[in-house]
Amino acid sequence: MQCTLGRGARWGFRGRDVPRGLGSCHAARKDLWVETTCESVLLESIERGVRTFLFSSDEGEVADRRGWVASCLDRSTASTLPTAEIEDLNLLFSTGDGIRTESGAHFASSCTLETPEDTTRLSQSLGASSAGDLFVVHFHSSSKDDDVWKIIPAENLIAAKGMTGSKILPVCDTPGEATTMLTVLEAGTDGVVLRTEVPGAVTEVAGFLEAADAKETLxxxxxxxxxxxxxxxxxxxxxxxxxxxxxxxxxxxxxxxxxxxxxxxxxxxxxxxxxxxxxxxxxxxxxxxxxxxxxxxxxxxxxxxxxxxxxxxxxxxxxxxxxxxxxxxxxxxxxxxxxxxxxxxxxxxxxxxxxxxxxxxxxxxxxxxxxxxxxxxxxxxxxxxxxxxxxxxxxxx
Structure with missing residues (x-):
């Protein structure tokens, strides 16, 4: 298991060093982050209320990433796009020692699970975690039945986390995988990181979150x-x-x-x-x-x-x-x-x-x-x- 553990930022913090608005999809209670290099996906995400974006550290310097996002916003003429300023967006970066903010401050633990033993070790860490700790989880397996391999470990992780108040966000490559993770063991994970270059994928997951948090006025x-x-x-x-x-x-x-x-x-x-x-x-x-x-x-x-x-x-x-x-x-x-x-x-x-x-x-x-x-x-x-x-x-x- 490759896992960089550490205390994530507390949800009440403000300022450039700590991303804001983690409940990122309108009124949805679960977090939706997006990892993409596609301009149309970025703009679609912002339109759907996403404010947290994850980038790989080898994709360029922090300033380059922020500049790319700013230029995408400048080029956009979509009338439905919110008048979001670049400062309103939370840009996070995957590094060798976890998820960091633009200033380099540690924000979340990054864990790669390849074997059942990896899941066991992460479960132990989750059991000892506390409110505000955040774990971004990558599932990798050589199993032919890869989907099942992800679901069972996710169930174990949710059970291990219990009522500690920490959060689990698995990295998902498709809307179907994301909706499965958001509902596994009924409670589901606390959110997802949707890694996609496909327009429409973010809208599908955002719509699922909105429907799950629906309220009817009777x-x-x-x-x-x-x-x-x-x-x-x-x-x-x-x-x-x-x-x-x-x-x-x-x-x-x-x-x-x-x-x-x-x-x-x-x-x-x-x-x-x-x-x-x-x-x-x-x-x-x-x-x-x-x-x-x-x-x-x-x-x-x-x-x-x-x-x-x-x-x-x-x-x-x-x-x-x-x-x-x-x-x-x-x-x-x-x-x-x-x-x-x-x-x-x-x-x-x-x-x-x-x-x-x-x-x-x-x-x-x-x-x-x-x-x-x-x-x-x-x-x-x-x-x-x-x-x-x-x-x-x-x-x-």
Whole structure:
């Protein structure tokens, strides 16, 4: 194991010697650093909120690297690029004795893992670490199954770190590898260093971090009408995840107003609990996706990702394992959004196990809903085109 150990900079420090803004991707809680020599990737990274960049020490002097970054910013005419000054960016350098700042101050430990013994030694160092210690980890292996070799050691390192407060940032070469590291052992690593020359790669990882840290603003809506009758093709969305009481999917007939439809996690004397399932409504309904997008239930398929939301608006991404469409009796629920008075609507299967969520988090069967009852919804004025919000007048009724 090649590992240069040392105390990383404390997160509260300021000044040119210590990089700022390590939570580098907007409001994401995990760190995203980028290592690149490609101008378009650098500009894309800055546009996506990345502020920390890592360079190899043999790529030139510190002044040359800063000059290159400055010239890239000067040449950029992208209207979406933030007016970032060169002083706002954190430039770090890999050296033989760790990760250093522009002034040469030690900032982080750099570790290369090639054998299981290397992982064991780093695990011991992590166990003795403290808050503020930072470890940048390179995985190298002669194993044919290289991805597995990275995942298992990463799990061991996360477990060894425990609650010490130190951070692990593996170096990743692809967005897929980065997202795997960010979710391994559920908690994932504390961030990643994305080493790439490919435009679009940073956007993919940044989008994943933003979706993982999503928050939905939920509003109250008052039920105005419950209409029973009619048949339709309804979709049960079975997820590769277990939902907790109160959680569900945002679904509805109108893109501007989606109801929080509860999962089938509650026990019933007639049917077993299915905490992975949301009986989401007929095929025409919208369902909320990551990245503030929507899709029709008819479009969902195994492998797609949807947004699971709690009554407090906490959101997480879940993968669809299966969509089951069957012909069933339906019920239509109309409601009035509390702030705007706008009417919204949802169709659901007419069954006792199909429920919506009340403001207190209780699951209410659609079969017992009455005018005057309050339910939770996600309300957003405006229109959508192919599931993406657009500024356009639209009438849904």
């Amino acid at each position: 509003a109250k809506a008052t039920v105005t009408r419950v209409v029973f009758g009619g048949m339709g093709d309804r979709a049960c969305v079975d997820l590769c995840a277990l939902l907790k009481p109160g959680e569900g999917l945002l679904c509805g007939s109108f893109s501007r107003g989606l109801f929080l439809v509860h999962s089938e996690c509650e026990e019933s004397e007639y049917i077993n609990s299915r905490p992975f399932r949301v009986n989401a409504g007929p095929v025409h309904s919208y369902v909320k996706m990551p990245g503030d997008r929507t899709a029709y239930l008819s479009e969902l398929a195994a492998g797609d990702e949807v947004l699971v939301v709690s009554p407090r608006g906490e959101a997480r991404v879940a993968t669809v394992g299966r969509v089951k469409i069957e012909h069933r009796p339906l019920v239509r629920v109309d409601a009035r959004e509390a702030q705007t008075g706008d009417e919204i609507s949802v169709f659901l299967q007419n069954a006792e196990t199909v429920k919506v969520v009340a403001p207190g988090g209780e699951a209410v069967p659609v079969t017992s809903l009455e005018p005057g009852d309050e339910v939770l919804c996600s309300y957003q004025e405006g229109a959508r085109h192919t599931g993406i919000p657009v500024e356009e007048r639209i009438v849904e009724r």
